[in-house]
Amino acid sequence: MSAFDVFGYGIDLLAVLLLALGLKGLSKVRSARSANGLAALAMGLAVAGLLIQLQPSATAWLWIAVGTTAGGVLGLLTAQRVPMTAMPETVALFNGCGGMASLLVALAVALFDPSDSGLVERISIVISVFVGAITFSGSIVAMGKLQGWIGTPGWTQSSVRHAVNITLALASLVGGVFMASATPVAGLAAGPLWLLVVASTLLGIGVTLPIGGADMPVVISLLNSYSGVAAAAAGFVVGSQLLIVAGAMVGAAGLILTQVMCTAMNRSLVSVLFGGALGAGASGGHVGGGGDEAGYTRIVSCSAEECAMALETAERVVFVPGYGLAVAQAQHALRELAKLLEANGSEVSYAIHPVAGRMPGHMNVLLAEADVPYEQLLEMDTINPEFPRTDVVIVLGANDVVNPDAKTDPSSPLYGMPVLEVDQARQVFVVKRSLGAGYAGIANALFELPQTAMVFGDAKAVLQQLCTELRSQGVGSKVAVAA
Amino acid sequence: MNSLDQALWVLLLGSLLGLELIGKVPPTLHTPLMSGANAISGITVLASITLIAKADGSTALLLLGAVSLGFALFNVIGGFLVTDRMLAMFSRKKSGAGS
Numbered sequence: 001m002s003a004f005d006v007f008g009y010g011i012d013l014l015a016v017l018l019l020a021l022g023l024k025g026l027s028k029v030r031s032a033r034s035a036n037g038l039a040a041l042a043m044g045l046a047v048a049g050l051l052i053q054l055q056p057s058a059t060a061w062l063w064i065a066v067g068t069t070a071g072g073v074l075g076l077l078t079a080q081r082v083p084m085t086a087m088p089e090t091v092a093l094f095n096g097c098g099g100m101a102s103l104l105v106a107l108a109v110a111l112f113d114p115s116d117s118g119l120v121e122r123i124s125i126v127i128s129v130f131v132g133a134i135t136f137s138g139s140i141v142a143m144g145k146l147q148g149w150i151g152t153p154g155w156t157q158s159s160v161r162h163a164v165n166i167t168l169a170l171a172s173l174v175g176g177v178f179m180a181s182a183t184p185v186a187g188l189a190a191g192p193l194w195l196l197v198v199a200s201t202l203l204g205i206g207v208t209l210p211i212g213g214a215d216m217p218v219v220i221s222l223l224n225s226y227s228g229v230a231a232a233a234a235g236f237v238v239g240s241q242l243l244i245v246a247g248a249m250v251g252a253a254g255l256i257l258t259q260v261m262c263t264a265m266n267r268s269l270v271s272v273l274f275g276g277a278l279g280a281g282a283s284g285g286h287v288g289g290g291g292d293e294a295g296y297t298r299i300v301s302c303s304a305e306e307c308a309m310a311l312e313t314a315e316r317v318v319f320v321p322g323y324g325l326a327v328a329q330a331q332h333a334l335r336e337l338a339k340l341l342e343a344n345g346s347e348v349s350y351a352i353h354p355v356a357g358r359m360p361g362h363m364n365v366l367l368a369e370a371d372v373p374y375e376q377l378l379e380m381d382t383i384n385p386e387f388p389r390t391d392v393v394i395v396l397g398a399n400d401v402v403n404p405d406a407k408t409d410p411s412s413p414l415y416g417m418p419v420l421e422v423d424q425a426r427q428v429f430v431v432k433r434s435l436g437a438g439y440a441g442i443a444n445a446l447f448e449l450p451q452t453a454m455v456f457g458d459a460k461a462v463l464q465q466l467c468t469e470l471r472s473q474g475v476g477s478k479v480a481v482a483a
Numbered sequence: 484m485n486s487l488d489q490a491l492w493v494l495l496l497g498s499l500l501g502l503e504l505i506g507k508v509p510p511t512l513h514t515p516l517m518s519g520a521n522a523i524s525g526i527t528v529l530a531s532i533t534l535i536a537k538a539d540g541s542t543a544l545l546l547l548g549a550v551s552l553g554f555a556l557f558n559v560i561g562g563f564l565v566t567d568r569m570l571a572m573f574s575r576k577k578s579g580a581g582s
Contacts, residue, residue, distance in 0.1 A: 019523060020500060026519045026566075027508045033570040036519050040563040043526065050529050054536040063535050063545045067552030074553075075560030079568065090565055091518045094525070094558045101527040101555035105534055108547035120487050221517050227524040232497070234530040236490060244490055245497035246526045252501025254520055260508050354510040361514040368572040379510070 004053075011049030012242045018042030019246055023253055046242055084365055085326040092143040092220050095227050099135025102128050102230035103197075109237050110179075110193055119180065124236035126176040129193070130200045131230040137204030138223050142216055145208075156210035162274075165206045171199035207273070215272045217355070218261050222269075225254025264354040267417075296435055296443065302453040304462055307394075307429050308469035314391035314427075316347045318383065320420055321363050322356050324397010324432060330460035331370035334396065337467050338372070344475045349376045351383040351393075351420050353401035380420055387424035395422060395430045395446075396459045403444045413442055428452040431462045515569045522562025528555040 019042040025035025056064060075094075082090045106128035109121075117125075144150035155161065175196030211219055232247025262269050311317060319334060338348045350372065356363045367377060378386075387393070395402055398420075405412035406419040422428055428451055435447070435454075446452055455462055508516055531552035538544035 019526075020504060023501075023520060023523065024504045026516045027505050027512060029509060029512060029573065032512060032515060032573070033567065036515070036522075036563060036566045036570060039519060039523055043523070043528075043559060043563075046526065047528060047532065050532055054533065056532075056536040059540075059545070060536045060538065063538075063549040064532060064552065067531065067535070067549035068556055070549075071553035071556030071558075072560050075557040075562075076564065078557070079561045079564035082565070084569075084572075087514060087518070087565070087569065090561070091514075091521055094518075094562045094565070095521050097554040098521065098525045098527060098558035101525070101531060101551040101558065104547055104551035104554065105527065105530040108534055108544055108551070112541055112543040112547070114541075217513075217517075221513075224517055224521045224524065227521070228501075231524050231527045231530075232494060234527050238530045238533040239490075240529050240533060241490065241493050243526055243529045244493045245500075246523060248494050248497030249501035249504070250520050250524045250526075252498045253505050254501075254517075254524075256502060256505045257508065257513070257516060257520065260505075261513055264510055264513070352510075361511045364511045365514065365569050365572055 008049060008053040011045060011052070015042045015046035015049065015242060016245050018045065020249065023249065046246075050240075050242075083329075084369060085329070086147075087362065087365070088217060088220060089143045089146045092139045092146065092223070095220065095224050096136045096139030096143065098227040099132045099139060099223075099230050101132075102227070102234040103132030103136060105234045106132065106237055107193075107197070111190060117182075121237060122180045122182060124233050126180050126196065128230055128233035128237055129196055130172055130176060131226050131233060133197055133200040134204035134207070135223050135226045135230055137201045138208040138226075139220070141205050141208040142220050142223065145211075146216055150209070152210065152212065156206075161206060161210050165203060168199050168203040168206055172196055172203060175199060211272065215267065218258060218267070218269070218272050221254060221258040221261055222273075225251050225258060228252075228254055296447060298448040299435065300453045301456055302429070304455060304457070304465035305469055307453070307455050307462075308466050308473070310392050310427055310429070311341060311346070311394075311466065312344065312470060312473055312475060314341075314346055316386075316390045316392075317341055318349050318351050318387070318390050318393045318422075318425070320351045320353075320356075320393060320395045320398050320402055320422060321367065322353075322396060322398025322401065323362075324399075325459050326357055326362065326366055327397065328459035328461075330396065330458075330463050331366045331372075333460050333463035333467070335367075335370040335372055337463050337470075338376075340467055340470050340475055344470070349378050349383065349386075351380070351422075352377050353380055353398070353420050354418075356398055356401055380418060384421050387421050390425040391427060393422045393425040393428045395428065395432075396463075397432060399432075399444055400442070402446055403442070404449075405442075405445045409445070422446065423449055423451075426451060429455050431455045431457065431459050433458060511573070515566050518562060518566040518569065522559055522566060525555045525558030525562060528552060528559060531555050 018038055022035045022039025022042060025031040106125045110125045141150060175192045178192035179196055208219060228247045228250030232244050232251060235243030235247055341348050352363050364377060400414060402420050402422045403414055404423045406414040406417045409415060423446055430447060430452060432454060447454060531548050535545055535548035538548060
C-alpha cells in the first residue's frame with residue numbers, strides 16, 4: 001500500500017466519521033444546524049478524496065462538470081424557491097432522485113461495462129436496480145399525493161392491490177434471479193434486466209398509491225431508508241467501501257426514524273404499509289368520505305365578529321394550527337392576533353400535535369418563521385391537561401388531530417390516535433374553508449358539539465378580520481389599562 | 484482491497500452504526516432529520532463519479548454517469564440546503580427572543 005493509498009483511506013475514514021457525527025447531531029435541537037453543515041462538509045470531503053484517488057481524465061472532468069452543474073443548479077434553485085409548506089413533497093422529490101441515481105449507476109454497469117462481472121457484482125446490480133426503482137417511483141407517487149395531483153384510486157383499497165403487488169414482486173424476483181445467475185435468454189440478452197426495471201418501478205407505484213395522505217410522512221421516511229440501501233448496493237457495484245458504509249448507515253438510521261415517527265402517530269409500520277388509507281374503507285361510525293358534507297346535522301356557524309367578542313373576554317386562549325394554516329400562509333396573521341390578545345391581557349399558547357400539518361415538526365417550522373416565542377408552543381402531553389381551564393380554543397385548519405372520536409368511538413378509523421382534547425375547553429371555534437373532511441377522509445364529531453362554532457373562511461382572511469374587529473373594539477390601544 | 488468479506492463487514496458495521504446513531508428524536512426535528520438523512524443518501528454521487536472516471540471512453544457510460552451524477556447531486560445540494568433553511572428558523576427563534 002502506497003502512501004497515496006493511505007492518504008485516500010484517511011480521507012474516507014474522516015468522511016465516515018463526520019457523516020456519523022452529523023447524523024447524530026441532527027437529532028438534537030441545539031446541534032442540529034451545525035450537524036447538517038458537518039454532514040455537508042463530510043460529503044464534500046468524500047467527493048474530493050475520491051477525485052484525488054481516481055485522477056479522472058480531461059474528458060471525464062468535462063462530463064463530471066456537466067452533471068455537477070445540472071444537478072447543483074437545479075438543487076440550489078429548488079431549495080431556495082420551494083415554500084416551507086411544500087417541504088414534505090420536496091423531500092420526497094429529492095429522495096426519488098437519489099434512488100434514480102442508484103438505478104442509473106447499476107443500469108450503466110449492467111448494460112455497458114464490458115468487464116467480466118462476477119456473481120456478487122450481478123447480485124449488487126439487481127439489488128441496486130430493484131431498490132433504486134422502488135425508491136424513485138414510490139417517492140414520486142408520494143410527492144404527487146401530497147401535492148394533490150394524484151388521488152387514491154378505488155381499486156387500491158380492495159384486495160386487488162395485494163394480488164397486483166404480489167405479481168409485480170414475483171416478476172421482479174424472476175427478473176432478478178435470471179439476471180443474477182446470468183442465465184442466457186435467447187434473443188433477449190437484457191430481457192431479465194428490463195423486466196426487473198419495469199416490474200420494480202410499477203411495484204413502487206403499487207405499494208405507495210393505496211397509502212393515505214396522513215401516513216405519507218412515514219412512507220417518505222421509509223423510502224428515505226430505502227435510498228440508503230440503494231446507495232449501499234451501488235457501493236458494491238462500483239466497489240466503494242465509503243459508499244457502502246454511508247448507505248448502510250442512512251438505511252439503518254432511516255428505519256429507526258420511521259419507527260419513531262410511527263410511534264408518534266400511534267400507528268404500526270405494518271398497518272401503514274398494508275392497511276390502506278385511513279377511513280377509506282366502510283368502517284362504520286362517522287365515515288364521511290373525502291369532501292362529503294352529508295354526515296353533519298348539528299353545525300353552528302358564526303361570523304368573525306362573534307368570534308372576536310368571545311376572544312375579547314377570554315383569559316386563556318389556545319390556538320391549534322393545522323395544515324389549513326400552512327396552506328393559507330397565515331402564520332404571520334396568527335402571530336399578530338396573538339400579540340393583540342396578549343396586549344388585552346389574555347394568556348396565549350399554541351397546541352402542537354406531533355403530526356399537525358403534513359409532517360412532524362411542520363407547525364414548529366412555520367410558527368418559528370413568524371417569530372412565535374418557543375415557550376408558547378406546547379406539545380400535546382403538556383397542553384391536554386390545560387384544556388378544561390381554557391376559555392377559547394381556535395382551531396385553524398386542523399381536523400383529524402382534534403377529532404374526539406379518536407378517544408371515544410372504537411369504530412372510528414382514528415380510534416387510538418392521540419389527539420388534542422380541545423372538546424374539554426369552554427368554547428371552540430373552528431376556522432375552516434368548508435365542511436370537507438380532513439386528510440384521513442372522515443367526519444369530525446367536534447364540529448357538532450354544542451360548544452363548537454364554525455367560522456367559515458380562509459385562515460388568513462379570518463385572522464385578519466379578527467384583528468380588525470378587536471382593534472375596532474379598542475383592544476391594543478388600551479394596553480396599559482388592560483395590563 | 485475490495486474483497487467480498489471485507490465489503491460485507493463494512494456493510495454490517497455501517498448498519499449497526501446507523502441503528503445506534505439515532506435514539507430519541509424530538510418531534511420538532513423529525514422533518515429536518517429526515518431531510519438531512521435524505522441528503523446524505525445522495526452519497527451515490529461517489530458511484531456516479533467512479534463510473535465516469537472509469538468509463539474508458541465509452542460514451543454510454545459517460546452519459547449515464549453524468550445523468551446519474553445530476554440526479555444524485557440534486558438530492559445532495561437540495562437536501563442539505565433545504566435542511567439548513569428549516570433549521571435556520573429554529574435557531575432564529577432562540578436569538579430572536581429578545582427582539
